[in-house]
Amino acid sequence: MKTRCRSGISRATADHIQALFEIEQRCFPGKTSYSKQQLKHLALHANSTCLVERQGGAIRAFLIVTYRRGSLTGHIETIDVDPPFQNQGIGLKLLKAAETDMRQRGMRWSQLELSEGNKAALELYRKAGYKFKEKIEGHYKYEHNGSRNAIRMVKALKVN
Structure with a gap:
């Protein structure tokens, strides 16, 4: 009997932590990544x-809101x-799903911080409607x- 692999967006479970950690290591190598325990x-x-x-059961991306x-x-953490899956619209899809979750929880705002050197992320957030609020000098311990x-x-979250 064949089992259908799950695709799409869903909530993470404890079984996903190792895969999340491996993706975190590839996205933020070295000292800038979260530890497995932090994740x-x-x-x-x-x-x-x-x-x-x-996609096909394999985790390609994740997003954490606190x-x-x-x-x-x-707060998008x-x-x-x-x-290998960047620049395919996956990040934007996750962002929209997270904003829906925030609205359902009664949130009126979504907030995030990113490295001023991360031009790709800056463009993604601008495209999603996020606005510059402030620059925070020395925010990160490591570059x-x-x-x-x-x-x-x-970003102001419109109430449906």
Whole structure:
């Protein structure tokens, strides 16, 4: 009997942590990546949502949103698209799914930080409607894309 492989976007489970960690290592090599324990905490914590994008059962990308009690802002902690699958619209698809989840949780804003040197991510977020809020000097302990500075971006989430 053949089993159908799952494709599309779904919530991450504990079984996905190793695959998420491997993608994280490929997207953010060296000291800039999250440890497996950090990813597990972020992905499976009650105040977060981790979405995975799969094709034929294999995880190609993931996104983690964290929430704070009393806040109306969802924080996109990380979005990782495995390098062989980048520039195919997967990141934008995950972002839209995360924004839907945020709206369902009553969030009014989506916020994120990215390295000022990450031009591809900056373009993705602009395309998705995110606006520059501020530059944060020395935000990162280690260089990301040639810089330790971050750009904070926000997007108002329209209530349906």
